[in-house]
Amino acid sequence: MEARRDVFQAIADPTRREILDLLSGQPLNVNTVAERFDMTRQAVSLHVKILSECGLIVLRQQGRERICEAQLDKLREVAQWVERYRQFWEQHLDSLEQYLDHLQKQKKHGRKK
């Protein structure tokens, strides 16, 4: 459970997405994060490690606690990649809209069931 420190890889795991979600609300220490999940502290700790290694969260020591704070700048990379293809789904939405419009008009001119 190591080696790849890439944002796309990091957010591929649903648990890690949940952790980010949790931390986007407020910073939490490792154990508190772990409590929210149905797995051992170690498992969560590893996810936290991966997230921090790829820069999506920042860890700061506070006494005996390690506070995890979301640092979501790196998500911009993902946003930019996806953005390149926005036209593809918007195009499809457009034709769906047109189709619904078409249905709407058909409904207006007679044959109301």
Add this chain to the structure above:
Amino acid sequence: MEARRDVFQAIADPTRREILDLLSGQPLNVNTVAERFDMTRQAVSLHVKILSECGLIVLRQQGRERICEAQLDKLREVAQWVERYRQFWEQHLDSLEQYLDHLQKQKKHGRKK
């Protein structure tokens, strides 16, 4: 190499992102896609299978060829997820801008090095 058919998982692999990129330009058959990569046809074929199973590409049989066509609607899911955190990186950009502005002003009022 199976089991998970999830968009986030699908785009986690750089080869698969490249395949999508390639196909967003124009539809291609499996072998043509495979030629662009430095790995066996089988390996690419598996990536294509995964992409089609999670709905990011559509396969259509044409004689003995299988044409792969990008179908990027599913990326909206990713876009929406990332969008929720846009404020986080834009916020940071803002404070960076403010900081740069600050520097700029400092430069103007005297002490030009």
Add this chain to the structure above:
DNA sequence: TCCATAGGCAAGTATTTGCTTGCTAATATA
């Protein structure tokens, strides 16, 4: 000072990934 709490490290396991080689089937073309 003693003990509970926070949390890291290491080893072990099952499953999934990413890729290979070898083979077969179907469709085109000479």
Add this chain to the structure above:
DNA sequence: TATATTAGCAAGCAAATACTTGCCTATGGA
């Protein structure tokens, strides 16, 4: 019809993933 091309299937493999259990070290409060 014989041959080349497209592409799937199956088995095999090393590495990575996603976990676990067990242990050990700090820090902080009673």
